[in-house]
Structure formats: structure tokens, C-alpha cells
Amino acid sequence: MIKQKWILIVATLALLVSVIMPMSTLAADNSQNQNAINEKLGVPIVVYGANLSEDEKTTVKEALQVEQEQEVDEITVSGEDLAKYISDSNPSSRMYSSAKITREEEGKGLIISIVTPDNITQVTSEMYANAMLTAGIEDATVEIAAPKPVTGHSALVGIYKAYEVKTGETLNTERTDVANDELSVATQIAENANISDEQIAELLTGIKQQISELNPATKEEVEQIVKDQLAKLNIELSEQDRQLLVDLMDRISKLDIDFSKLSDQLTDLATTFEEKYGELMQDEGFWNGVKNFFNNLIDTVSSWFK
DSSP states (O other): OHHHHHHHHHHHHHHHHHHHHHHHHHHHHHHHHHHSOOTTTOOOEEEEETTOOHHHHHHHHHHHTGGGSSOOEEEEEOHHHHHHHSTTOOTTOOOOOEEEEEEOOTTOOEEEEESOTTTBOSOOHHHHHHHHHHHTOOSEEEEEEOSSOBOSHHHHHHHHHHHHHHHOOOOOHHHHHHHHHHHHHHHHHHHHTTOOHHHHHHHHHHHHHHHHHHOOOSHHHHHHHHHHHHHHTTOOOOHHHHHHHHHHHHHHHTSOOOGGGHHHHTTTTTOOGGGGTHHHHTOHHHHHHHHHHHHHHHHHHHHHTO
């Protein structure tokens, strides 16, 4: 009887090893691939909101998995930075939402991941991407986090600052200012019209694509494009929100932007590390479940010999 029990124990453990070990190897390989230092484009840059307490900063670091990177550059974004990139903003604004930005090869596009979705209450990944493209930021992986519920607007300013530090380029402040207005208009319309994040992203992208193709010369032509896209998507806006959208798109139409890139760059904005098994491997609940399973297994095996 005891011999049979030992055979069962060995078989069970062998099965567990055959399942867990390949997954662990995959996690290790995946970690090495993700965390290898890019000697061409540089290490990730992490930008923290200036008003984070030490405990909150620790929470943000864990959410952004800063410790898993071999090296990072770290900076802080403050209300003064907000005033630099966005006109008529309050330099005394409190900044909490933070981000990790990794430059990618040209053509990679934007991959946006909000890693604390419960704490970023208004701005979606699609909204961030649209605003970043308007500001002139392309080809980057961006992860956004906050330690408590905030709207998420300050993270965009942090992305601007990090991008300039990383590339050595200077962003056009007119474009960053318009991009901020775009973020505000998008969140307002999504809330007022009770439409989904996907719908507002599709609306903004469709209008921009039409502006690129038709090259409107007047505000009236921009207004017609907005009307056409609203009708196409069966979206009804109040007169006030519709005018906000027309005014925004009229400003955008006057910027030097290559809108033709939008379609490809917005295709996979919702992509997360789950594609690379990272979410599973880094899921604390998953590994707690594995630990509990082994603890229960040990208790069970021990009971066999009592």
C-alpha cells in the first residue's frame, strides 16, 4: 500500500514539474528578452508624479515593474512641466499618474498599457495614443500607473518630458497643447454622450484620416467631415460637444501631422504583456495559487502516512 502511495506521489510531482518548469523557463526567457538593454535606443525611462509620497512611489514602481529592468533612467514631472507643455495650465497642479516609456524601432508604433486601470479613471489607452500622435510621439511602449484614483492627465505631460529627455528632441509646444485639448475633449464627449472608449477612439481616428485625405481649407469643411463621421458611426452629440470637436479638429488640421500613420499605429493599442505570457507569469494571484496548491499537496501526502 505504501509503495503504491509513493508511486502516486512521484507521478504527481513529475507531472507538476513537467508543467511548471517549461512555464518558468518561458518566464525567464521572456524576462531576458524584455529586459535586455537596448544599446541603440537606450534604457526605459520612468517618470514619477512629483506629489507621490514615498509609499505611493513604491506602489508605482511595483506596478510598472521597475525592479525587473536591468537599468532605467528616472525623472520627476511637476506642475511646472505642465505649464511648459500646456498653455493656461496651473503650475501648482498636483501630479500623481506616472509612466514608463521604452523607445521602439521606427515602424513599431505605439503600445499603450494602463497597468492600474482602476486608478486611471478617465483617460483610456486609445485616448493617450491619439494625443501622443498629435503631439508628435511615435514608436514607443508606454505603461501608465497611479497609486490612487486620478484622471490620468498628468501622465501625458510626463510622457512628453520623458520623450524629450530620451530623444534629445524638442516637442512642438503648439502640438502638445492641442494634444492636451484633444484628451480633454475626448474624455468629456465620452462621458456626456455615454459612448464607449472604442467609439470615441474610432471617431477621432476617422476624422483625422479624413482630414489627411481631404486636406480641408476652411473650418466649414472640417465641420462637414465631423458631421459625416458622426453620422457614419451613429453618434449623437449635443451642440456644445459637437462644436468643441469641430474647433479641436480645425486646430489639428492646421498642424503639420502625417495622419496617414494613424490606422496602423492604432491597431493594437490594447496590446498587453499577456501576448508574451508576461501577465500570467507576473500575476501574484497565479503564483499564490501555485504555492497554495503545493501546500495542500504536502498536507495531503502527509495525511497518507498518519
